[in-house]
Amino acid sequence: MTDDEFTVYQGLAQDTEDHRWAFGTGFTDPLEGIDTSVADGVDPAALATYCLMLGDDALIYSHRLQQWMTRMPELEEETALANIALDLLGQARMLLARAGRAEGAGRQEDQLAFFRDENEFRNVRLAETIDADFAELTGRLLIFSAWRLALFSQLTGSADPVLAAIAAKGVKELTYHREYAAEWVIRLGDGTALSHAKMQAALEAIWPLADELFRTDAVIRTLPAVAADPATLRGEVDEVLRTVLAAAGLDRPDRAPMAAVAGQTGRDGVHTEAFGYLLAELQSVARAHPDATW
């Protein structure tokens, strides 16, 4: 084979130890060659848990977005959503890998994604519940991306350089996600009477899940220089939502937050009924065929 005949496709076809498709041991480590030592004064276990929280938000929400594939109204929208889901999956991979390294028990991203049980996932419940319709998709994406963008903007100054680097990349991506969602919320809210009613109903349905995004928790409190305090993000996110809702002619919902269970929410591993089904779909193949490759 000459150089000119060489293509990446031939490269993919080569059956070597480190080139395999799909889950299993085939993915390259997303943090390969990056210094993942934990800085002095940072509790590695707390850092691992925090990275799991942020990684699980992205992994689970990405999976929900992927479930929209083949169901979007137009090809362009489907492509857009696939790209957003892919960005989030990329963030999830790096964050889970960072969690595994900080934990120091040898768990890699695949073990963390496919072989943890429901109560070990730390994602917020907003990321796991199902969109009832396209309006809910856009409303949820707006709240999620506006919040995550505010969060990642703060994390660019994190005392953990790996987390700061992941956040700095993510900020650029999330800016596009938020813009995409905002444009759709305005288009639907400022559209026909029917689209307006559906968009308002969607916001009413999602709103109870938003409060959880701004709760400070015990793990986050132990990482003052590393983590962003969620309570400090509320002002920025509120301002974005106020602007978008005003442009869309939508009312800000007045809904009580979804109740915690014995004081616990998604961050503590307490999830909604929908989560078990999502996790089954996400994990069943990997669990049925551990270490399978194709």
Place this chain on the structure above:
Amino acid sequence: MVTAIRPDPAAPALEVAREVAASVPDPELPMVTLADLGILRDVTAEDGQLVVTITPTYSGCPALREIAQDLRHRLSQAGFAPVTVRTALAPAWTSDWITPAGRRKLQAAGIAPPHPAPARDRQAPVPLILGTTRRLPVACPRCGSPATTQTAAFSATACKALYRCDACREPFEYVKDI
């Protein structure tokens, strides 16, 4: 067609390795090289072994593994083995790193090169932009008309948006400014 660079016996080895690595085409935009895109960050020698550092354009970029594979293959063909390929996350890739040569090649292939990335004040929240009016006009890479419309903010890859020329009516892609 990609012309492989053969080692020049007179050139220092590291220089040859740099040239080989720089000439590797991007798997998703094969008209430009890794150096054109600014993905190739460094080529160094550590303890007599070649270390190539690359950076992803987007967090979920699926091409990164193929790029690493292609680098190892081409460098081993040029006599460099084993090769370590490392990922660098910081500083985050920006479309400003696409070289003038890379921009010309994209343009020639019908892909509009990016505008300068928006400057960000790290202390201030990222501004919400909304609407299409704020975007700088993207000239059609085929007919040059500045009258174009974005039809989708995302395209076949995360790094591009879809446009249509209002003059010649041709659809085209634009490498997003990030």
